[in-house]
């Protein structure tokens with residue numbers, strides 16, 4: 001079973017192009033699903049959620065989102081993820097209908113997690129994102145938190161975007177969060193939606209468990225998705241290219257407590 005899902009490009013509605021669609025139907029994931037859509041200007045996508053909550057992230061362009069009688073016009077803060085400007089998102093609670101209409105050519109990511117617990121629809125403006133500059137030496141990365149565990153606005157979903165510049169590593173030193181052992185470690189599945197700049201770039205991502213029963217190293221390309229049902233999941237970015245990924249995490253408890261691989265934890269302690 002590969003953990004790597006290559007980008008597709010299927011016009012599912014007039015002007016609506018499906019880039020990724022990963023769910024329990026075509027993956028081993030139980031808590032997380034994702035769609036990535038590219039919308040031509042003036043095209044629309046609509047859906048009614050079943051027993052799922054959703055986070056709609058405006059990766060690029062400007063859109064209008066309607067959900068549960070609310071309307072959020074002209075949301076989206078950037079033309080490319082590599083503008084490194086925190087963007088806008090909309091949280092939609094379980095069982096509700098929503099629509100997205102593109103005002104400009106746009107790209108959206110819809111993250112889903114199963115739940116019957118209802119939270120209110122909410123606009124998550126980019127300017128509330130908590131920004132972090134993590135790492136040192138060659139593991140520096142910029143983290144823009146979209147829906148972190150200290151924002152009590154969702155039942156299961158956690159959303160974060162990470163920028164890793166040329167020659168650096170992220171999700172590094174390797175960590176896992178696949179043991180339901182709070183407060184030490186939480187069990188969270190994870191989905192990585194990747195983009196590269198320039199687009200022909202690639203990154204290496206390894207997903208592996210302590211016993212190496214799972215140990216897959218992938219060459220990941222622009223708009224590919226890597227799923228992390230369990231295990232450590234470091235990302236290495238070759239010289240000359242910059243990496244972006246958006247992480248969707250969810251599990252039994254909506255808290256991010258991770259465990260660093262002990263043999264690599266020294267990386268953090270360097271002065």
Ligand SMILES: O=C[C@H](O)[C@@H](O)[C@H](O)CC(=O)O
Pocket residue numbers: 134141143160162169170171172177190233247258
């Ligand atoms: O577990 C979270 C994901 O691996 C990334 O969001 C990671 O934390 C990003 C990073 O710190 O490099």
